[in-house]
Amino acid sequence: MNVDDVKRIAIIGAGDMGHGIAACFLQSGFTVTLRDIEQKFIDRGVAGIRSSFERFISKGKMTQEEYNAAFSGLITEVDLNKAAKDADFIIEAIPEDLKLKQNLFSELDKYAPGHAILATNTSNISITEIASATQRPDKVIGYHFFNPAVLMKLVEVIKGQKTSDESIKIGYDLAKKIKKLPVIVKKDSPGFIYNRVNESTSVLLSKILEEGHPTPEEFDAAFKSLMAMAPFELIDYVGIDILVHGMMYFAQAVSKEYMPSEELLTYVKSGNLGKKTGKGFYDWSHGRPVIDTSKATKEYDINHLIALQVNEATKLLAENVCDDPKEIDIAMANGGGSPFGPFALAQSIGYPVLVNKLEELYNKFKLEIFKPTAIMKEGNIKV
Ligand SMILES: NC(=O)c1ccc[n+]([C@@H]2O[C@H](COP(=O)([O-])OP(=O)(O)OC[C@H]3O[C@@H](n4cnc5c(N)ncnc54)[C@H](O)[C@@H]3O)[C@@H](O)[C@H]2O)c1
Known part of the structure; x- marks a missing residue:
């Protein structure tokens, strides 16, 4: 399968994230089935999509014709089997609980076509553990959107231990198709990037x-x-x-x-x-x-916060969660409000300044998390 074979999307969970993700796919012309456990939750999600699109219209970012076209692709469904049975790509956005997600994935595995990719929008939970509830762990990926999904560009595309490269490529290309900025997370690790x-x-x-x-x-x-x-x-x-x-x-x-x-x-x-x-x-x-x-306190300044971020980012490199510091910077700049990623900031501030800040925090709180890493002390990552 490749990305052009993905025509029908199913989103499971119509809450804050699910309805926002559905809106992104509808805007790009996909057929989207939105499923929740009760009709009232679906109705709330549809109202959320409507209100996002109305805001786009009022800002001149969407025409009435585009609004109508987007909504014509929306199907709502309470029955999980019906929601999953024709889908090529399914995105789960239900509450952050491993057992709940595993139960859902085991059902999706039964109902979805054999070729379908099952993606989870989990914030932190192991993709490998969620995938273990299915007979298709090669087709299970992490697909982490940011809130509000209609506005935030970043999507972390996460590889579980058994996820195939093909599934990651489809997830990556699909995110590009809906005009998002995907970043591949090579190793399943808590909190991803x-x-x-x-x-x-x-x-x-x-x-x-x-x-x-x-x-x-x-x-x-x-x-x-x-x-x-x-x-x-x-x-x-x-x-x-x-x-x-x-x-x-x-x-x-x-x-x-x-x-x-x-x-x-x-x-x-x-x-x-x-x-x-x-x-x-x-x-x-x-x-x-x-x-x-x-x-304002004089005890802490912005370099303490930047130092903590850069230090964690160096751990992602050391653990091979991501091997390109530029990708980490893209993820950090697009998942939040800062225009710069941690490595660009470290380069302009200077690593020794940040190492000093970490040592200050380590001496005060005696937590290993705050200890500067070897990469931090070497201080020669350039982006
Ligand atoms: N809210 C955020 O800022 C944010 C950002 C990124 C990722 N996430 C992750 O996205 C996921 C969803 O978060 P949210 O904030 O949208 O939660 P939410 O509580 O707003 O929505 C969850 C929805 O899932 C529904 N639901 C529960 N069990 C279901 C099932 N078996 N089938 C279908 N629907 C079911 C609920 O009725 C609810 O409507 C979580 O894993 C969360 O960690 C959240």
């Missing part, structure tokens, strides 16, 4: 809460002018529970050092999850919090 590189920052924030200083606002105030959203504010926006869930996964899959601190867990236990509950590190009940930049 983008989430892995960012996870050590989560550990730093968790440790800062444990220490009790600086406060989230004092910390964020130091970064407010440099980022669209400062680090604690961003977690509040995404959901503290999502952060904790990711850290727990890393703690079990990579190292205990990723375990969230008790202080961080307290927010989840008390139901203060951030924007969605009205309160997290900040009070969101009157809208976006105002951060007083005059309170």
Whole structure:
């Protein structure tokens, strides 16, 4: 099979990611079957697609004819068998739970045509473990879109232990066909590229809460002018529970050092999850919090955060998760808000400056995660 044989897409899960991914394929003229467990969840997903397209129309990025053409390709279906039986490429976007995903993949394996590729939009979970629930692990790939999928360009195309090169190529070419920017992740490793590189920052924030200083606002105030959203504010926006869930996964899959601190867990236990509950590190009940930049801490600066990212990125090279630093930079620049990837930043700041920042963090917190790697100390990666 090659990419031109892929005509019919099925998306399983019509939530935040599923409906966004469906919209991307509809816009590119594919026939898309959107499936969820109940009609009301499908209806919510379809309303989400409609609202994205209406925004495109109001901004002049889509015509009414294109809107009609895109919607004419949409099929909705609650029955999994019917959703899967004619599909050439199926993308799963159901909640982040291994057992749930394995059960679904085992069913998809029964219902989908033999040639169909089964892709998972998991954020962190092992592709190999999900694929093990099927008789076609060669046709199971990771297909990690970013939120909101209609706007974010990056798609990580991840190879499980048994995934064939042909399946990866089809996934890669298909992402290009829908005008995304695919990056191949050669080895199945927790968090793949983008989430892995960012996870050590989560550990730093968790440790800062444990220490009790600086406060989230004092910390964020130091970064407010440099980022669209400062680090604690961003977690509040995404959901503290999502952060904790990711850290727990890393703690079990990579190292205990990723375990969230008790202080961080307290927010989840008390139901203060951030924007969605009205309160997290900040009070969101009157809208976006105002951060007083005059309170900025002098203990941390942007180079601490860049150093953590570059250090993790060098681990991806050492572990052969990705062998091209330019690809890592493309992934990092397109999965988030920064115009530059970690290696380009390291080149302009200078590796010794960043190594010093890591040593400072290591001496303060005594965590191996923060220790500068050999590649970091050599400091000669050029992009
Ligand atoms: N939200 C993000 O920012 C983001 C970004 C990248 C990847 N992801 C990953 O994408 C996946 C989906 O996340 P989300 O944020 O869209 O979740 P969500 O909770 O918004 O949506 C999940 C949907 O799946 C449905 N569902 C549950 N079991 C199902 C089943 N067996 N068959 C069909 N539908 C089922 C639910 O009813 C719900 O509508 C997760 O693995 C998540 O880690 C999320």
